[in-house]
Amino acid sequence: MLSTGALRAHLLAAGLAGTVATTREASLRSYRLFAARDPRVLLGLDPAGGWGEADLLRLMAEKCGVSGDPSHRSGLDVIDPERTVRRLDAFAARLGEAAARRAPVLFGTGHPHRLLGFYVALADALSSAGCPVLTPAQGRCVDMTTRFGLRTHVLDHVRGVAFVREPGPPPDGRVPGAHSHSALPVRAALESAAESGGPLPELVIGDHGWVCGAGQLGIEAIGLADTDDPALFVGEAEGQVSVAVPVDDGVRSASYRPLTRYVLNRACLSR
Template sequence: MSLPSTSSAPSRPELIEHLVSTRIAGDVATPRDNNLAHYRKLANGDRHYWLGLELGDRWTDEQDVLAVMAERCGVADDPDHRLGQDTIDPGLTVDALDRAAVRLRKAADDRQRVLFATGHPGGLLDVHSGVAAALRAAGCEIVRIPLGLTADQGVVVQLADVAMHERGATLWHTHSPEPMKEILDALQREGEPLPDLVFADHGWAGCAGQRGIDTIGFADSNDPALFLAEAEGTLAVTVPLDDHVLNPRYYEPMTAYLLATAGLTS
């Protein structure tokens, strides 16, 4: 599959076509039964699916979770659809990117401190590092994490301005909030100000939002917690997408669109 040229950002229709063709959105790989199982586990109070957020007893009905996911992610809203294909609405993905661009523009205009983190280094690392480079060029301070942090039987590292979890010399896929908790706690211990903005995904984003930090998060259709958090105002933006498609280069047009919309391209 050929990628759109990265010399210029795609238009909204071009990006939507690309998201669907690469299955970043549209008919995504995550099956319907997996989505519903995760919604049910979140509603039943399984904190693994809360992604660092404190949801209390506000989301104990699986159907309420499904309704939010249909509205904000674009999954099928039919509760009787239990198996087979599910979807992410590419229009909702682009709408969320537009909202994220507004917040990135504010960060650039105010020269804010921004922290980047991902639990999906195999898919989203280049998205995060590309946005970090653009904000650094615009005068933002990219938060450097303290050294020596450990979490979940691994270490918290920072490469290309992005915090990640490492175990056994391997960058680790994790939805855990613990690495972000360690970063924020360490910043406070060392007398460093907390970030003005966090750009992250999954538990990294959930933890930051729960701490009251403005947060832009990415989440898949089977990870409802960040969408619930945006609905409640705990997260600034949640971008729906398949967070680990076949080739990480498929995200390049999305990043180009985001940066162009934020006015962060040279």
Template sequence: MTPAERSRAELREHLIRRRLAGPDTPTPRQKNLRSYRLFGQGDPAALMGLDPEGRWGAGAVLELMAERCGVHPGSGYGSGPDTIDPDRTLDALDRLAGLVRRTARRRGTVLAGTGHPTQLTAFHTALAQALEAAGCTLLTPARGARFREPTPDGNRACVLDYLGPVAVVRSLDGGSAKPGRTSPGTLLHTHSAQPVRLALAALAQAGEPLPDLLLGDHGWLCGAGRLGVPAGGLADSNDPAPFVGEAEGTVAVAVPVDDGAYPQCYKPLSDYVLQRADLAPYKD
């Protein structure tokens, strides 16, 4: 077995053991189906800033997610565990590595941001820092920009911040219209594309071109891809927007994987991407 084959086999085992992919991922079937229905109905949180070109009813979304993620294809299967095919995850990580490799070779500009700050920041940081070491320029525009984000409980006041090279969103007023939910400064989970729009608008106002690569998830992927930025990152089986974007050519790479695990669970994934991108050595 070659080092590359061994690395892939080891990561496949890790994905299943940590339930990042495999036959029993943490996101239940009923949650997946609900998200597919909401996407088909044009729910803003489900769209994540995407403006689909085609007609995507719940059935079409399910068909796509079965193809891209490996979820159960049957519309009659309505509850219970659902699946992410680990081989589809690995194949998508290979495509993400290709995107990273091409950016490194051209010493391009990179913007990274996450709507999952407590889970995925370290994953994006590892890729961004490796790209910087390879000669790329990391961008951190619109730091401190304030905006209001709609939520089911009302608008919440937010601010764009950075954890190292990775953009995140923090609460300014408790995180929702209902007091006591979070404290000011709390890192927020968000599907919104507003943060990436603010970041890209700040670059434009400064006379700077769009980034050569966006590393992200949720609205960062969809919002950047919609504006023409090559975008790649992780997406869960209950988040169809990045996969629809990938199918329509808006998002460059959407990697199917559970996005709610402990941060350290994603280190083998970033190690794998960097190895495949020729930015890190294979382990003996």
């Protein structure tokens, strides 16, 4: 069992909160692009409000603990570990509620190299609790815009967690997934589930476009988000996203294991 104090200490030691690797420049650029409604940072969200750069900075200061000073333009960003802990508690509560009613769930990540293990452990726990962990659209091709132009990716699942990968065999047996912000994969997965007549998820768990894309379609969604991912926090503020947890989403995959233990314990899903 991981105490709140031990979790807070780990968040700071691992760079998951406190001073994080995400730069202030990267975060401000995302806020500027979001204010301009650039689809690369909207992550499938269609905001109802008129979010300007100043509005987004105030929101991210409130939700994440970044500096609200608009003259602070460079350096490393900051996440308040207290906010991370509080939102992890809310995240765990949603998992516990889903487990209690044995709700069908869908997991998806745009960070398979970093976060796959975190989601796999949650998927295993919910499956053991009787929740159907859905794996729709296995092998379906998804055409997504990348910095190299339009590229075809394949939707894949590993132990109940969806992601996209480039076509062909994985290199050297490694996790084959690609980093992605797109909401197209979750739309393809939901379309496939509907076409097959199978159950639709009552809860989507993940990050990036998986959360915002599902939330925009009216499906409850929870996930992790960095300081340069304002879409999840806007979605939470507007009600499309149930829980957005502020955390650095690019550290070593092993660093997320204590978060897994904490969340599963708080959700009463530890085995």
